[in-house]
Amino acid sequence: MNKWSIFLILLIKPLSGVNAQHLTSSPYSMYGLGQPEITASASSLAMGGIAAGQSSSRHINLSNPASLSSMDSLTFYFDLGVSARNYTYSLQNYSEKRNEGNFTHFAMGVKPTQWWGLSAGIAPYTTVGYNIKDYQYIEGSTALQEVHFEGTGGLTKLFVSNGFSLSRNLSVGFTAAYIFGNIYHNELQSNINIEQKSYTRSLRTEYAFLYQTYWLKNKALNIGLTYSPVKKTVLTHEQNVRDQNDNILLTENPANTTQYLPEQFCLALSTQLNEKWNWGMQFERQNWNKNTTGNASIKLADLNRFSMGASWTPKPRNARKLMGASTYRLGWSIENSGYITSGINPMVYKVAAGIGFPTHRSSSINVALSYQNDNANNKALSTEVWQLSVGFSLLENWFEKPKFR
Amino acid sequence: MIAIKKWLSLSPFILIIAVSCENTDNGLGNHLVDPQAFSTYIDTCTVKLTTLKSDSIATSGNNILIAGAINEPWWGNLEAHSYLSFTLPVFSEHRQNENTPLVMDSLTFEMHYTGSHAGDSTEALVVSLHTLKKVLTLPSNGSFYSHHHQESDSIPLVSQFLPSYIQQNDSISLRLPDKLGEELLEKLSLHQAEFENQETFNQYFPGLALTMPKNHGNTGIYNFHLNDSSGTINLYYHFVEEFKEQQQITIKPNTSTSYYQIKHNYADTPFAALKSGYNGLAATTTNNEAVTAGLSGFLIRIEFPYLRNILELGKTGYVDYAELILRPVEHSYPTEYPLPETLQLYVVDENNSATNAVTSANGTELQTGDLQTDEEFQTHTQYVFDITDFINTEINAIGINKRALLLSLSDQDLNSMAQRVILGNTRHKTNPVQLIIRYNRYE
Known part of the structure; x- marks a missing residue:
């Protein structure tokens, strides 16, 4: 398999796969635009999600476009990520498990000039995925009828990011993203199937800043900052009521609803203590509470997340020893849940660990395993998530010109 | 090392396949949903x-003979009579010498009970056979209907009591006059003109009417099979040459022209006004x-x-x-x-x-x-x-x-x-x- 075949597979597969399968399995994803997804590589997820303060020539930074100026100008970058999640929901001593998985991102990057880094890619922005079974009484009888609720789809982010090196220490960047996608909510009750398709499209921008300085005897210290302004988006709805033979009984166009792509702010610090050790921390805020749920007992909450993480490479210069040349990562984060139910907004705790295996040249495969739990404590639906993420960073020196033939 | 790297490079796809499992519905979260269907x-x-x-209803070609009468508050008066025509019988010569005399033993009409009846089956039954006056000729539409009537001799050829409690597939045999049997045997054996073809046979013997008249106390309607072995006339005879030899000629019913007539008088029922x-x-x-x-x-x-x-x-x-x-x-x-x-x-x-x-x-x-x-x-x-x-x-x-x-x-x-x-x-x-x-x- 040559590099072009790999390229085509990597390009086509995630494009066809985004949202084809659920990435989430949260009943809460039925509200608003769906459950927000973090666009981050597996190496970042293994460190608790910190990336906005990172700067590396070995992979595309999906969290801070300003860092793209650190890429190598002779290298073409591919980055592909997949995740599998195991959810455990519990409420009042009753629990259920679900498994979901899908591609999380695909990105390519180049550095056209010494001062300009460019990347483009696609990733889920929000995801909707739930399957709920309920029962309700058949009016006029004591019999119960099953009702199934199913949600799929979500919004996808197609993005182009640019990073510019303004000086040796200062880079700026911006991302232009096209947010689009369909969200499907189905209610199936016996022979009636109510299908609602909602869709939206919107342009969104993100601005970024990365400053590198030195401290503690010439230890590199990166300060990253990203900001996305709020963006209003309109969800258009189409609703069909079908019978068991798939005949349309009724078509409706419910009134459009206004939702908001939230204002996002992220401040991150990271430092390279030496060639083996790297650590960082990050604070992020997303204003989701302007969005509506249509359910008086559920509100969307602003998201505040604090993350910390570190990485260690035992023998960074010894590529012959896989375990020695691999990078070991550890991370931790705390955030408030994106939903307020019955007045409760639980805190969500996450720990993560991972390994980055070097492959040929500077490419790598990164694996991250994280565990997340909240403190809903039976007062609201409690969610426990195990997530296994695999990232595939392929670097090809396509632009290297041999001096001698 | 190389093998490990190859496996690692396949890991994204393995992961996707591994999680492509079908999840069942969640019971949790049902407090969040609000049905729109009920x-x-x-x-x-x-x-x-x-x-x-x-x-009217088509009553020919049904392979059924029906006869009897009931009188009951919901039914009113319901009477059924069957009319049978017969196919041309064939005489097969079994004698070595044509001058050997044939002796008629008996002439019977035989039919088998289907097991279906309505009315009181505990009463003794009276079954009568009358000679039809006219040949049964199918109407232009190809079927007789329940209202079609046929004239028959008022004096029955035979009228016979049947035992009560007849069972399904019981054979009922009615002895027809010997005189008729002797006449049939003679004409058949001599190949007389009456047995030249179906038409001449029908002219000679138009058929029979099967009745179970209510004035004889019948309180039921009975169904009998109509086929090559039920609804037949059987002529039994013998001759003596070296030994006494018994023979039988079966005159089979014509199942396409045989039919039954229904008379229904519901004037005394709640449906009297029905037309x-x-x-x-x-x-x-x-x-x-x-x-x-x-x-x-x-x-x-x-x-x-x-x-x-x-x-x-x-x-x-x-x-x-x-x-x-x-x-x-x-x-x-x-x-x-x-x-x-x-x-x-x-x-x-x-x-x-x-x-x-x-x-x-x-x-x-x-x-x-x-x-x-x-x-x-x-x-x-x-x-x-x-x-x-x-x-x-x-x-x-x-x-x-x-x-x-x-x-x-x-x-x-x-x-x-x-x-x-x-x-x-x-x-x-x-x-x-x-x-x-x-x-x-x-x-």
């Missing part, structure tokens, strides 16, 4: 029943009862006049299940008048012309509303039909597209069985017809 159980739909009467035609007699005018019966051509038209009112329950909806429960009126089916095991429903237009049959859910099998009996109280004896598809179509039909259902005995029973089902309409006090609907609606 199901409603409705058992108070008005069902309109109308008794119809067809002009043939499209309109029929609404059950509201006949003690809230309607009847379908074999031999008589009585059928029941079933309509649901206010069905579309269900649509007002929501913006749209779908009938999840519709069950039609037909309850025979108690005491209308004593032992001597048992209910038919099956009934059939047809979808009909405003002219009562069948457009379709009510079939099973997969559309391949005719629904027969199999009888469920309540022997103790009779209030829950019922026939049940699943008419979901029909109701789903009908609920959206208006004007000339509206359809009704037509209830009858099975095709075979309708033309050959003296059976009936008397149903109560929605207003009937003890045995009301009921339409049960489970309606899914969207609000």
